[in-house]
Amino acid sequence: MNTDSDRKIHPDKVLVIGLDGATFDLIKPWVAEGALPTLQRLMREGAYGELRSTVPPMTGPAWTTFATGVNPGKHRLYDWIARKPQSYEFLPVTALDCKAPMIYSLLSQTGRRVCALNIPMTYPPLPVNGVMVSGLPAPSTRNTITYPTELYQEILHAVGDYILYPDPGQAYSDSGVDAFLTRLYKTTELRIKTLDYLRSREAWDFAMVVFNGTDTISHALWKYMDKTHPLHDPQQAEKYGSAIHDYYQHLDSQLARIVDTLPDDTTLVVMSDHGFGPFHKFIHVNNWLMREGFMKLKPGALARIKHTLFRLGFSPMNVYDTLMRLGFGALKREVVRGQGQGLLKTLFLSFEDVDWSRTQAYSLGNVGQIRINLVGREPFGCVQLGLEYERVRTEIIERLKTLRDPKTGELVAETIYRREELYSGDYFEEAPDIVFLPRRLEYFGFGEYEFGSHKIIEAMKRGISGTHRMNGIFLAYGAAVRAGVEIQNAALVDLAPTILHLMGEEVPAHMDGRVLTEVLRDDVTPIARKRSTTPTPTDSNGGNPNQGDVLSAEEQKVLAERLRSLGYVG
DSSP: OOOHHHHSBOOOEEEEEEETTOOHHHHHHHHHTTSOHHHHHHHHHSEEEEEEOOSSOOHHHHHHHHHHSSOHHHHOOOSSEEEOTTSSOEEEOOGGGOOSOOHHHHHHHTTOOEEEEEETTOOSOOOOSEEEEEOTTOOOTTSOOEESTTHHHHHHHHHSOOOOOOOGGGGGSGGGHHHHHHHHHHHHHHHHHHHHHHHHHOOOSEEEEEETHHHHHHHHHHHHHOTTSTTOOHHHHHHHTTHHHHHHHHHHHHHHHHHHTOOTTEEEEEEOSSEEEEOOEEEEHHHHHHHTTSSOBOOSHHHHHHHHHHHTTOSHHHHHHHHHHTTOGGGHHHHSOSTTOSTTTTTSOBGGGBOGGGOOEEOOEEESEEEEOBBTTBTTOOBOTTHHHHHHHHHHHHHHTTOBOTTTOOBOEEEEEEGGGTOOSTTGGGSOSEEEEEGGGTEEEEEOSBOOOSOSEEEOOSSOOEEEESEEEEEEESTTBOTTEEOOSEEGGGHHHHHHHHTTOOOOTTOOOOOOGGGBOTTBOOOOOOOOSOOOOOOTTTTOTTTTOOOOHHHHHHHHHHHHHHTOOO
């Protein structure tokens, strides 16, 4: 005779499908028209809701927050890049920079079997109890991107090929869109085949794959879909206007097979790290800081000459735009390289021309990050911690509130945060001192090592036409999940503790996120299965025993170039 206890549901496995940059702003209208039947089913038969991303909503901190369940002040990643110690230069960040244990390592330590495919911020690959194929920012398949190392050749033998990710730069000119789409669909096909192979190979407890295509196609092709976009071309839209819609449909059809065959002991989570929307204009934050007197240039003759040329419009973005119009776009890397590496480095204004002894603030990074040039933290800091720091920071914030787009007259700094409003933890001191989210995030606050343009606010002329939003997606489906629940106030930081809870594992006290209990049925009792494997040796720094390693200069160069091609480094 069955007791109530016998009838309880005991899930202990989780399968996560990451749709990088996916947004309900697109999904809900397409579901309403019947174009996405699988996502519609998940919303009807499972739980769903928007998922608040990190501030700023960038890939590096967002995926690391997902994996660790903590805010950037605890895991240390605030952007794709970080300031190089004792310098004003930047370095790309990787999994080696993460200082909090990731869920892949936490599960491995308990003996749970992990199968992780193409998750951003897992390069270099972590040694897990199972298998891992690194995602962004892995520079190339010529690097070691799998754990164990021999897994890559095994995948090639089983699947035939493997592509890290499509290059959205192909689609930044109309002539390259077809090649981009061909590579995008080929990458997706190989990703699905690899997932099928790894899931069949592994007796997994936690499996996860991320599809980057929802992000890259939105970066590249948003202007074709959006009739109100400044770069919208009706003629090109006839050919490519449905490209994003069609790719979502393609992934929806692939999801159907997974949903149809989901075992009772497995909970499916579909999520994104951030949302998406149109991108219209840059805010060149360092130009604004210079205009407002917070940043000063050196008094020497060379800096004066470069500044004069700069004011006349001699800057990387303008030179690149001219080259593109003349048909020499291939020279982009010689013009827009960052850190003074380009062919014209001796004439472009850069951080090398800044008088740091008189500079109170600077911007380095994406969306709207401002750092105070602090004594004892920056190599040539001139602002004292305490009353002077607060005075300078308050003055910057008050002036930001008055920054207007000269074309439209609208205020562009929509939300402004002091760092203590967003972050806490052992790595709080590495946080930007001010973060502002530009209006509707249609503006993009950019802090460049080389001053990309002589303007403060400038319309995007080519390249990416869509960029990140704060509202990602969350869907959960399975025997453990309440049907038809739309959750409120869920955040990316909540997913790691929720996954651990679903698997019957203890949620570590250091995690900032909460278990999303409102999506779970009352009769759910997660019970972890008996461990049959030896826990993988890990340490506290993200679970990677190679945390003391550093990337080679060549790896750093390749990663920086990839970030530039994605539009995240100037």
